[in-house]
Amino acid sequence: MDLRIFTEPQQGATYSTLLRVAKAAEDLGFDAFFRSDHYLKMGGVSGLPGPTDAWVTLAGLARETSRIRLGTLMTAATFRYPGPLAISVAQVDEMSGGRVELGLGSGWYEEEHTAYGLPFPSLKERFDRYEEQLAVITGLWRTPEGETFSFDGDHYRLVDSPALPKPAQRPGPPVLIGGAGKKRTPRLAAAYADEFNMPFANLPEVREQFDRVRQAVADAGRDAGSMTYSVAQVLCVGRDEEEVRRRAAAIGREPAELRENGLAGTPDEVVAKLEGFAAAGAARAYLQVLDLGDLDHLELVASKVMPRVR
Incomplete structure (x- = not known):
């Protein structure tokens, strides 16, 4: 199993902080550094110094790292038009030498849209736009050089796009889709995704959603091995119970709750x-x-967990 570091910078982090974590993750042998794509903090934290843009951050990290893969869980389809997003991701992919992955979601956090003047349509419209964005982005990347791409949707219309620039990875960076939706989410994953991610769920929920996606992949006529499956879990590991309690307190959580809803406890438990x-x-x-200031946390996982699950 690959282990990837996933950060939530909207809770309060500078680019310098993210760079330190990404470089530590690379040096310690983690497979990837991912970040959320949010413009507003969540919960009872200050959020200072304020949000950092996901793709600006990843562009910087693309030039300051050499091995680790980089991506988003998840970029919101409500934040950007699909054509410019395809250009940005392709450019960062080229800057990284082909190490970028695009996690794309429909967008869900209404308050951040209100705070920064972004439209927040109904759930149905958000998913309709999301599906069209997936079609446009993958269509642009997959159009052969010298040919053009057109798309006539309800929300986006492209006419004779040169479909440039091309990303370093061909036909394009891996696309990640995630979530617990029972019908449309598995169908979209089967149509467009290279990886399906189930975030913050217990084992029975993970099994059930993976089964739905596997069925959607089969129904779409795809090879079963063409889809990668992954989970996302909050991390709180300690060498002993005192260290577990200290790390849980640092993020405002309780050890028992984290053991139930995340990856928490001793290395053996995790x-x-x-x-x-x-x-x-x-x-x-x-x-x-x-x-993000606790780099010893990453070192512990790298030395006591990673060798046992790879």
Whole structure:
């Protein structure tokens, strides 16, 4: 199982902080550094110094790292038009030497849209726009050089686009889709995604959603092995119970609750939970690190968990 570091910078982080975490993750052997794409904090934290833009951040990291893969969980379709987003991601992919992955979602956090003047349509319209964005972005990337791409949707219309620039990865960077939706989400994953991610769910929920996506992949006529499955879980690991309590307190959580709803406890406990997700089909785990100043946390996982799950 690949282990990937997943951060939530809207809770309060500068680019310099994210760079330190990304470089530590690379040096320690983690597979990837991912970040959320949000413009407003959540919960009872200050959020200072304020949000950082996901793709500006990843562009910087693309030039300051050399091995680790980079991506979003998840970029919101409500934030950007699909054509410019396809250009941005392709450019960052080229800047990184082909290490970028695009997690794309429909958008859900209404308050951040209100705070920064972004339209927030109904759930149905958000999903309709999301589906069209997936079609446009993948269509632009997959159009052969020298040909043009056109699209006539209800929300987006492209006419004779040169479909440039091309990303370093061909036909394009891996696309990630995630979520617990029972019908449309699995269908969209089967149509457009290279990876399906189930975030912040327990093992039975993960199994059920993976099964839905597997069925959608089969119904779409895709090879079963063409889809990668992954989970995302909040991380709180300690060498002993005192360290677990300290790390839980630092992020405003309780150890018992984190053990139930995340990857928490001693390395042995975390390895056992990861093995359960692996048995359900997960090839990757995104470890949500909320205390970005605690690099010893990453070192502990790299030395005591990673060798046992790879």
